[in-house]
Amino acid sequence: MPVATHWGSFVAVVDSGRLVRIEPRNDDPVPSPIGPGMVTAADDNARVLRPAVRKGWLNGLSRANDTARGTDAFVEVSWDDAITLVSEELRRVRAQHGDSAVFGGSYGWASAGAFHNAQSQLHRFLALGGGYTDSRNTYSTAALEVILPHVIGGAPWSYQSRMPMWDEIADNCELVVAFGGLALKNSQINPGGLARHQTRDLQRKCRAAGVRFVNVSPIRSDTAGFLDAEWLPVVPNTDTALMLGIAHTMLVNDWHDEDFLRRCCTGFDRFASYLTGELDGVVKDAGWAAGITGIGREAITGLARRLSTQRSLVMVNYAIQRADHGEQPIWMSVVLAAMAGSMGRPGCGWGAGYATMDATGVAPGRSSVASVPRGPNPVADFIPVARIADTLLHPGRTIDYNGRRLTLPELRLIYWCGGNPFHHHQDLHRLARAWQTPDTVVVHEAWWNTNAKFADIVLPVATSLERDDFAAGFSDPHLTAMPKVREPEGESRTDHQIFAALACRLGYQREFTQDRSEFEWVRHLYEQTRAGLGDEAALPGFDDFWRETTAELPALRGPFPGSFEALRADPRQFPLTTPSGRIEIFSEEIDSFGYDDCAGHPAWFEPVEWLGAxxxxxxxxxxxxxxxxxxxxxxxxxxxxxxxxxxxxxxxxxxxxxxxxxxxxxxxxxxxxxxxxxxxxxxxxxxxxxxxxxxxxxxxxxxxxxxxxxxxxxxxxxxxxxxxxxxxxxxxxxxxxxxxxxxxxxxxxxxxxxxxxxxxxxxxx
Missing domain, CATH: 2.40.40.20 (Barwin-like endoglucanases)
Known part of the structure; x- marks a missing residue:
């Protein structure tokens, strides 16, 4: 039977209802070893088998010394009792504290599948029930998501269709400089599902075409050995200083693309004054950068020359922006590419996130795939995704965010479905303290991981092997059927079944389910996708798809909005959606925010923690x-x-x-x-x-x-x-x-x- 996951598509071998093994598909050139390992966990001792309630919460006891969550015993209860407890607690919190007191915690990597998307199911349920406090951005790319619309315009993720694909790089590029590397291990994955892995072979194609690679990273293996990459081991968190040193070298040697900077960018003169030290008395030359980054002056000068004389591509990985002042290397990488002379030329210029997932650089996108309608959220309050502990510890505090002032709401009930905050959040001891503050924490979990152990009510959820769905990966042009491989373990239910039962108790079951069964929803979303393409012949009917297990969406054709090639050709006719219509090397808008840790142009801010601190x-x-x-x-x-x-x-x-x-x-x-x-x-x-x-x-x-x-x-x-x-x-x-x-x-x-x-x-x- 076919199995689609975030790390690829596989074949499940089942004997008398028992999952025996998971095998790679024959057409996947680089199958991930994560898939076969799923068998071990399918019914291990850590599975949550029945609804369970923390004993202290069930008995109405106070949290002794603020340590009960994470240490307390649990009492297993019936599904009927669990649904009663959760529905009554939702009613109480909304009535006494308002809808904004409910936080809908979820993360998009919960599982592959168009229908059983935990985030969509949770947000639909909570929105129909009156609303909830939501989060904005992602732990993976929050700094990038906020800074790029200011600098190059468009939606936060629109850059994916505007940067060169691997095929274009192989055909046109001579030099790739990868800040943060190109670790192939990360290309095992794709949110939403993946038919087959292509990144490794596309990278090989680039190297065979003569493209040279430079790996700017503290880790040598952040590029594959077959790329023969030059390794520049940079002191962590100093990528911006290195880029500034390269930019200064380009400027003083007149190696920069003055024509592109004048026609297609704004604010370069003010930035140049920063490079030369006119603004702050510090010259950002190669020697200055060498003293910070650990990379020699000659290497910096040589890299500046190569970037400006060869058809080059500046790449940045997501890792370098998950750091103090993480916006700066993203912004500065765009500026560096604009200076280098290759911005807007085929296969060259700038890009982000290559090899972070298999989709990036493989295809510019895919046709739209129907998803579960979430509906409007009646609550306007939101928090930046990584500020959950601050919100729990300091309700009512005001913080800055992207030019706005946000007041952190008081959260009394956390409903978490999909993802594990005790994995992706920082300073887990601080999070554990913060987690004691709400009245109630409800989670859907398949295993007794830390997230479940720190909850009050744990509802056992079926895994992706235990439900019907179809996968549609990010930018991946394939749809893959996901028939149920095995029955849910223990008393596990799907997220949708749980929310449907709760919606029934709360009086809006028909609005939530639209009178469709789960399989009818899967069929409906597929047929919506098929109809949305305009030409229904582009996809087979659902029954044929379910039998054949895969279907291919039509390829997207450019040019895409915000194209740098179009900008280079005619910035008046093809402006960006930035305030100036051009690449904003200096942003009047960001400058107007008055932040002391993010100026109006990219700059070096010393990290709080780094090897020079x-x-x-x-x-x-x-x-x-x-x-x-x-x-x-x-x-x-x-x-x-x-x-x-x-x-x-x-x-x-x-x-x-x-x-x-x-x-x-x-x-x-x-x-x-x-x-x-x-x-x-x-x-x-x-x-x-x-x-x-x-x-x-x-x-x-x-x-x-x-x-x-x-x-x-x-x-x-x-x-x-x-x-x-x-x-x-x-x-x-x-x-x-x-x-x-x-x-x-x-x-x-x-x-x-x-x-x-x-x-x-x-x-x-």
Whole structure:
């Protein structure tokens, strides 16, 4: 049977209703190993089998010492009782505190599938019930999403269709400079589903065509070995300084594209005054940049010359904007590409997020696919996505966000469906404290992960293997049928079934379900998609699709709105949607906000934590908490592939041999990584793949604090967000700054505690 997931499409082998194994499809050239590992987790001991309620909440007890969530036992109850408890609590909170007191927490990576999209289901349910406080932007790209509309116009994600595709790069480009690298491990995934992986072969095509690559990253393997990339190991969080040094070198040597800057950009003169030091007395030349970035003056000068004399492409990965002042490297990369002379030329110029997911650079987009209608949210309040802990701890506080002043609402009920805040949020000890403040936390979960253990009411949810749907990946032109592979484990129900039951109790079941069964919804969304194409012959009928399992959407044809090629050709006829109609090197709008941490042009702001900070004398290692190769975020950390990557049950941490030797750390040892915010255990991997002074600890290990209510308590499993800081990139985006974290590491010589991340809490019946 076909299985579509965020990490690819597979074939499930089922025997008498039991899932035996998951195999790659024959037409996928680079199948992800995450898929086969799903079998291990399908019915493991961590599955939530029945509705469960935290014992203290059920008994109406106060939260003793603010530690009950995360430590308390649970009482299993019937579905009827669970639906009663949740519906009555929603009624109470709305009546006593207003609709804005309900927070709809979700994240788009919950599971593949057009209908069973957890975020859409939750937001539809809450909007029909009166409204809710929503979040804006994503943990992945918050800084990018906010800054780019100011600089190049368009919607936050419109850049995807405006940057060169891999085929164009192979045909036209000579030099790719990748800030943050091009790690192939990230191209395993695609939100919404993926038919087959193409990024590796497209990169090979570029290299075979003679394209040269430069990897600007603290990690050597952020580009594939077959690219033969030149590695420039940059001090983390200093990419902006490097770009400024390159830009200054272009300017003073008259290597910049003056014609494009004059016709297609605005504000270059003011920015040039910043480069030369006229504004602040600091000349941003190659020597200045070398002292900050650790990359030599000659290398910077040479890179400036190559960018401006070859057909070049400046790439930025998402990781570099998840840091203090994360807007700056994104903005500065656009400016650098504009100066270099290749902006708006075929296969060249600027792009972001290549290899971050398989869709990026593979296709400029796909035809529209119908989705579950959410309806308008009657509540206008929202929070920036990464400010959830601030909101819980400081209701009523006013914060800046993208030129607005937001008052953080008082949240009394958190309803979380899809995603795991105890994975993707920073400073998990602070989040754990904040999580004690609302009256009630309701979650839908398939496994007893940290999110479930910190809830009051846990509703067992079916996995993507246990329901019918069809997948439609981001920019992926394929639709893939997702028939149910197995029956839901235990008493699990789908998100839609749960919300339909709640809507029935609350009096709006017909509005929520529209009198359709789940399978009728799947058919309806497919046929809506088919009809929306105009020519129904473009897709087979639903029954044929369900039988054949795949269908291909028609390719999108450019030019797309905001094209840089059109801008270069005639900026008057093809203006951008920025205030000036051009690329905004200087933004009057951002300048008018008056932020001290985001000026009117890209600039170097010293990070709070980096290897040049005073704090590095105490914590001399910079931690890179990048995306894992063995799972998607925290999804299927209990799957076979992720479990096989552990070292004595802990997440692996990569340390340069020089740093390891100074601390007496040997390969395979369990080490304690720590700073003032917390500590965690991890298994040491010694490698010169990371530059000295840097350690790499991937995100996604289920957080396993020894004492959940004690700040700084040791995480036994290796979650880096035990150590990261919970502060916004700047007042502009308020995005997460996970990659600004200084730590130290030492051999852990105490009794090794058991990992309990995959162990359910105490359950009573």
């Amino acid at each position: 005073e704090a590095s004398s105490r914590f001399p290692l910079h931690m890179i908490s990048n995306q894992p190769a063995s799972r998607l975020h925290s999804q299927y950390d209990n799957g076979g592939h992720s479990l096989a990557s552990k070292i004595r049950g802990r997440e692996p941490v990569t340390i340069h041999p020089q740093d390891a030797a100074a601390r007496g750390i040997q390969d395979g040892m369990i080490v304690r990584v720590h700073n003032d915010r917390g500590s965690c255990l991890a298994g040491a991997v010694l490698s010169d793949d990371v530059m000295p002074g840097v350690i790499q600890l991937s995100t996604g290990a289920w957080w396993d604090p020894a004492q959940p209510g004690l700040s700084g308590s040791l995480d036994r499993h290796g979650n880096p967000n035990s150590l990261t800081a919970d502060r916004g990139c700047s007042r502009l985006s308020q995005g997460p700054s996970a990659h600004s974290a200084l730590v130290d590491a030492e051999v852990y010589d105490g009794p090794l505690p058991d990992v309990l991340a995959f162990t359910p809490p105490h359950l009573e019946h």
